[in-house]
Amino acid sequence: MKEEYYNVIGVMSGTSLDGVDLAHIQFSIKGEKWTFNILESETIPYSSIWVNTLKTAVDFSEFDLKQLNLDYTSLLASIISDFISLHKIENLDAVCSHGHTILHQPEKAITLQIGNLPEISDLINQTVVCDFRVQDVNLGGQGAPLVPIGDRILFPEYDYCMNLGGFSNVSFEEKRSRIAFDISPVNTVLNFYSNQLGFDYDDKGQISATGLINNSLLNELNNLEFYQQKYPKSLGFEFVKETVLPLIERFEIDITDKMRTFTEHVAMQIAIALPNKEGTILITGGGAYNDFLIERIQFHLPTIKIIIPENKILEFKEAVIFALLGVLKLRGQNNVLSSVTGAETDHSSGYIYKPK
Missing domain, CATH: 3.30.420.40 (ATPase, nucleotide binding domain)
Structure with a gap:
């Protein structure tokens, strides 16, 4: 039985606003047995300005949210690029990113994770798998939890x-x-x-x-x-x-x-x-x-x-698992469970963006 390997980065920003968690992970898959190894990992704290912005963004207008999404995508791309450069990471299969949740009202079919715009792939010159929650909400699910x-x-x-x-x-x-x-x-x-x-x-x-x-x-x-x-x-x-x-x-x-x-x-x-x-x-x-x-x-x-x-594992488990969700998406396998979210069916969620 052939063993397969994936070299990826998982990126997570949580509602506690500690910062952006990044973990460079190597997965190996043999049959149905998965193992992982966390190589480099780091949490990049937000500036006080970004903390205040993300705290208050729930009240932003639609226009301001669009601008925030652009600005945050640029910030996230810069953080990811610096992480790749600092640790001299090469031959990545993908960067798998959760983004940062601003709105989550699944009962209204609304969920917004900023930092998941297609241009992030060009900004970091890597394949990016991201925006894992939207499809589940569209299928009648809660869009969470995905872990x-x-x-x-x-x-x-x-x-x-x-x-x-x-x-x-x-x-x-x-x-x-x-x-x-x-x-x-x-x-x-x-x-x-x-x-x-x-x-x-x-x-x-x-x-x-x-x-x-x-x-x-x-x-x-x-x-x-x-x-x-x-x-x-x-x-x-x-x-x-x-x-x-x-x-x-x-x-x-x-x-x-x-x-x-x-x-x-x-x-x-x-x-x-x-x-x-x-x-x-x-x-x-x-x-x-x-x-x-x-x-x-x-x-x-x-x-x-x-x-x-x-x-x-304590600090970067969610980054590891969003990296796994990205790998499952690349493999065309289900990465969201309807038993968890209440969606119509298990499905393979997220978008894959490749640099031009």
Whole structure:
């Protein structure tokens, strides 16, 4: 049986606005067995101007969004080109890029990831596979989460795979189908309040740990309509801006108490979301560094074994999986699961752009 190889770069920008994650990855495929090796990897932080722009873009006009898409595509192309040049990367099969989500309203058949314009291929002089969500939404799906097929292919040894980033999401096997959904906001809220205290984020959860739980706020958060919905379901920043933050702001309590209460809320919703409270769970994403949040998750799931991997996988797992989605697209294979998104059918999503 012939072994096949792919030399690709995965590119991811998440809603927590940490920056652009880039990972140079080599995949090998023999039969149905996939393996991967992360070579170079790097996170390029956004400037304060770009952070503010991306935070407020949800309110942009259609005209301003088009200009933002052009500007962000140029920024992303520059970041990718510098990464390729710095690490002297050659003979790439493709650059596989998620882009950055600005709008996500699948119930209205709307999702927008900027940085996925066709000209990015010419700007970096590479084949680019990108814009993975739009087709799924057009097929009646949530357009998210897309990572679960990668969890199934690359991390099958874990009962659950969870990402703690701007939002939390989980994937697992149930009756031979992959199930996945967004659980709740995480760093989109915790970072918002950390910023008010003059910090970029809550380092190891040390700020949240000093606060007190406000039970009235906790109950209102836990009773939000989204948590009563059945999967498939997904979240966008609109939910944070229009629902979660206004709810929290109604309570005139210390910021540390807001953060402590919200941390407890996140941990409780994660525990509720897992159908079986035993087994192993792989946790990745920036929230995995929040020791206090991990402690609270373990408190609510005492019989689950939490596994936090080595740093390259912890930080770049989503970049790795979007690289895999790109490779699957190049191979003409399905890279989105209807059992996860609710689309009409499994399908091979994304666009392939080649430089002129």
